[in-house]
Amino acid sequence: ETGVTQTPRHLVMGMTNKKSLKCEQHLGHNAMYWYKQSAKKPLELMFVYNFKEQTENNSVPSRFSPECPNSSHLFLHLHTLQPEDSALYLCASSQGTDSNQPQHFGDGTRLSIL
Amino acid sequence: ILNVEQSPQSLHVQEGDSTNFTCSFPSSNFYALHWYRWETAKSPEALFVMTLNGDEKKKGRISATLNTKEGYSYLYIKGSQPEDSATYLCASRRASKIIFGSGTRLSIRP
Numbered sequence: 145e146t147g148v149t150q151t152p153r154h155l156v157m158g159m160t161n162k163k164s165l166k167c168e169q170h171l172g173h174n175a176m177y178w179y180k181q182s183a184k185k186p187l188e189l190m191f192v193y194n195f196k197e198q199t200e201n202n203s204v205p206s207r208f209s210p211e212c213p214n215s216s217h218l219f220l221h222l223h224t225l226q227p228e229d230s231a232l233y234l235c236a237s238s239q240g241t242d243s244n245q246p247q248h249f250g251d252g253t254r255l256s257i258l
Numbered sequence: 259i260l261n262v263e264q265s266p267q268s269l270h271v272q273e274g275d276s277t278n279f280t281c282s283f284p285s286s287n288f289y290a291l292h293w294y295r296w297e298t299a300k301s302p303e304a305l306f307v308m309t310l311n312g313d314e315k316k317k318g319r320i321s322a323t324l325n326t327k328e329g330y331s332y333l334y335i336k337g338s339q340p341e342d343s344a345t346y347l348c349a350s351r352r353a354s355k356i357i358f359g360s361g362t363r364l365s366i367r368p
Contacts, residue, residue, distance in 0.1 A: 148301070177356075186262075187347070187358040200354040234301070243289035243351045246304035 147171040150235050150250035158258050165220040165253050167235030175241045176218040178210060179234040187234065193218060194241045230257045262350050264359035271338045272367050278334040279362040281348035285329030289352040293322055293333055297344040338366045
């Protein structure tokens with residue numbers, strides 16, 4: 145029980161499909177994050193939300209569209225993805241975005257693009 | 259924040275032996291250094307957050323040191339056990355700017 149739940153755990157989709165990844169945290173945190181981990185690459189920060197406001201977008205292509213309706217939920221909407229988008233997508237949360245705040249991670253969604 | 263480098267990439271250690279590995283980060287404009295442990299099929303788990311030069315933190319058999327002037331942190335594991343097998347990640351953090359290293363994959367031989 146990590147306190148951060150991601151669904152689905154696995155997703156296979158075609159390049160023309162539209163799907164969404166969901167993340168929910170039960171820790172009372174105010175900040176939420178999306179990360180991408182491709183094979184043999186370090187974790188790459190994609191988006192940061194603090195109190196539902198986006199505070200960081202690391203030049204992520206527009207085919208990835210985040211949504212944060214409240215501090216407990218974070219979505220990543222996917223459309224017309226490319227094969228190189230196949231990766232593990234991790235969600236995390238923290239109390240705030242101060243530098244000394246550790247993050248709590250979910251188990252991730254393994255995404256495969258056909 | 260520029261690159262964060264970790265070495266070695268992988269490490270095989272005999273059970274009972276002690277080991278250490280390195281995280282290097284840009285020393286200019288440093289704010290905080292985070293260590294995580296990531297076991298296979300689980301989620302990354304926070305180990306330490308270090309902010310002050312000379313900081314030393316300990317959690318059971320695992321400890322870490324920080325040198326912000328030269329831009330490195332060491333993670334030490336004393337008396338390795340099979341449950342220590344994992345990938346150890348470090349990250350340099352400045353508010354919403356977070357850069358992770360590629361990790362050190364540690365395997366403990368029984």
